[in-house]
Amino acid sequence: MSKDSGGAILVVDDDALVLNSVATILFEAGFLVSTAVSSAQALEKLQSGSFDAVLSDIRIPKESGMALLDKIKRMETSPPVILMTGHADIATTIDAVKKDAFDFILKPVKPDILIGTVEKAVGFKRLKDIERSYKRELEVTVKLRTKELSDALTAVGRISNEIVERLSTAAECMDSDTGEHTMRIGLYANLLSTEMGMSKDFADTITFASKLHDVGKIGIPDDILLKPAPLTPDEFEIMKNHTRHGAKILSHSPYAIVRMAESIALCHHERFDGSGYPLSLTGEAIPLEARITIICDQYDALVMTRPYKRAFTHSEAFDIITKGDGRTMPAHFDHRILEIFKKVADGFNEIYTHNRKSD
Numbered sequence: 001m002s003k004d005s006g007g008a009i010l011v012v013d014d015d016a017l018v019l020n021s022v023a024t025i026l027f028e029a030g031f032l033v034s035t036a037v038s039s040a041q042a043l044e045k046l047q048s049g050s051f052d053a054v055l056s057d058i059r060i061p062k063e064s065g066m067a068l069l070d071k072i073k074r075m076e077t078s079p080p081v082i083l084m085t086g087h088a089d090i091a092t093t094i095d096a097v098k099k100d101a102f103d104f105i106l107k108p109v110k111p112d113i114l115i116g117t118v119e120k121a122v123g124f125k126r127l128k129d130i131e132r133s134y135k136r137e138l139e140v141t142v143k144l145r146t147k148e149l150s151d152a153l154t155a156v157g158r159i160s161n162e163i164v165e166r167l168s169t170a171a172e173c174m175d176s177d178t179g180e181h182t183m184r185i186g187l188y189a190n191l192l193s194t195e196m197g198m199s200k201d202f203a204d205t206i207t208f209a210s211k212l213h214d215v216g217k218i219g220i221p222d223d224i225l226l227k228p229a230p231l232t233p234d235e236f237e238i239m240k241n242h243t244r245h246g247a248k249i250l251s252h253s254p255y256a257i258v259r260m261a262e263s264i265a266l267c268h269h270e271r272f273d274g275s276g277y278p279l280s281l282t283g284e285a286i287p288l289e290a291r292i293t294i295i296c297d298q299y300d301a302l303v304m305t306r307p308y309k310r311a312f313t314h315s316e317a318f319d320i321i322t323k324g325d326g327r328t329m330p331a332h333f334d335h336r337i338l339e340i341f342k343k344v345a346d347g348f349n350e351i352y353t354h355n356r357k358s359d
Contacts, residue, residue: 002358004079006029006030006031006032006122006168007031007051007052007053007118007122007125008031008032008033008034008049008050008051008052009026009031009032009033009034009041009052009053009054009055009118009122010034010035010036010045010046010051010053010054010055010079011023011026011033011034011035011036011054011055011056011058012035012036012037012038012039012041012042012054012055012057012060012061012068013035013037013056013057013084014038014057015057016037016134018057018084018107018109019037020292021109021111022055022084022114022133022202024035024070025109025111025114025115026055026114028198029111029118031118031138033133034049034051035228037060038060039060039067039068039071040244042054042056042068043071043072044070045077046072046075046142051079051281052079052121052122052125052306053079053080053081053102053118053121053122053125054068054072054079054080054081054082055081055082055084055105055118056068056069056081056082056083056084056086056288056337057083057084058084058085059085061238065203066083068081068279069081069083069100069101072177073100075214077107077123077129077132079125080099080102080103080121080124080125081100081101081102081105082102082103082104082105082117082118082121083101083104083105084103084104084105084106084107084109085104085106085107086106086107086108090225096273102120102121103117103120103121104149104287105117109297125308125324137186149279151339167272169324179312180356180357181300181304182211182212182213182214183211183355184300184352184355184356185211185213185293185300186207186208186210186211187207187351187355188207188295188296188299188300188348188351189203189207189210189289189292189296190203190204190206190295191344191347191348191351192295192296192340192341192344193207193292195340195343195344196292196337196340197312205256205257205260206264206289206292206293208257208261209257209258209260209261209264209289210264210268210289210292210293210296211212211261212246212250212261212264212265213246213261213264213268213297214242214265215245215246215249215250215261215265215294216241216242216243216244216245216246216247216248216249216265217246218249219241219242219245220238220239220241220242220245221238224238224239227240227307227308228307228308229307229308240278241276241278242270243265243266243267243268243269243277243278244266244278246265246266247263247264247265247266249265249271250262250265260289263287263289263290263328264287264289264290264293266278267279267281267286267287267290268290268293268294268297269294270286270294270334271294271331271332271333272286272291272331272332272333272334273329273331273332275332276332283334284334286334291333291334291337291341292337294332294333295321295337295338295341296348298321298328298332298333299317299321299341299348299352300352301318302316302320302321302328303317303352314352318345321333321338321341322338322341322342349355
């Protein structure tokens with residue numbers, strides 16, 4: 001190793017003759033050499049400077065080279081330690097290896113062995129430094145990329161939510177309702193789902209997916225959709241198609257929120273007793289998200305003012321859903337979800353009250 005590329009070596013030995021001879025050999029081999037005659041002096045130099053390797057006698061006074069090795073290994077960036085001894089003691093050698101000594105050299109030292117061992121130690125130290133530097137850079141890079149990914153996912157989530165909002169608004173523009181209706185449906189669905197003990201992921205998904213329940217109204221003629229009077233049987237058959245239109249608009253998506261929206265759009269008029277449309281599904285054959293949404297949609301439709309009906313009070317709407325009025329019956333709803341509705345009905349009233357235009 002040339003002098004230009006040599007490492008910084010700390011040599012520790014209380015024998016001046018050995019200390020000077022080892023330092024001279026290493027200096028001539030191109031290393032930058034510093035010396036210490038005690039453990040305390042060695043530690044002081046290690047704390048104030050940077051070394052690529054430490055070469056220490058195993059029997060320095062007051063504190064052994066083994067004790068010095070222990071202290072060096074506790075340092076944050078410890079250099080490799082080579083121990084020197086005049087006695088080939090197997091037990092000592094094994095102990096040194098256990099304490100993570102880099103290598104072991106017998107006195108009197110042979111220059112070629114000394115230089116070769118120190119070169120290996122310096123190379124090892126530089127590799128460790130490269131590894132530490134790489135790990136630090138990797139940690140910084142990972143943190144940066146993680147933040148970038150998190151920001152990107154947040155942005156995608158916001159975009160997705162905005163698309164949901166815009167689609168639901170587009171559907172509402174075709175109707176006499178306002179966008180407040182779709183927003184309330186999401187809030188009702190979230191309240192029911194949470195009270196049912198559904199996961200946060202499910203509750204969050206249905207909050208947005210249920211807002212698209214009527215997106216298929218885009219495909220219904222205005223003269224039927226905006227008719228200020230009850231629909232004729234033929235008109236109602238056409239209106240029923242908004243469920244299939246909505247499902248078609250939302251079909252074949254790889255995203256869970258859109259797949260749930262498709263399910264709700266198709267099935268939110270299916271009734272638990274099989275009297276609903278468009279598929280006349282019964283019981284649990286109706287997707288859970290649709291069984292939740294139908295109660296939310298029914299409640300909001302009752303308490304809203306429509307061109308062909310007055311707004312029912314919360315109490316009236318509650319009685320119609322839970323007791324029936326001939327047109328709407330408790331059998332239309334999943335009885336377990338209906339029981340949850342009864343528990344949180346006041347929350348429905350609060351959602352409606354705080355999310356509608358003032359009269």
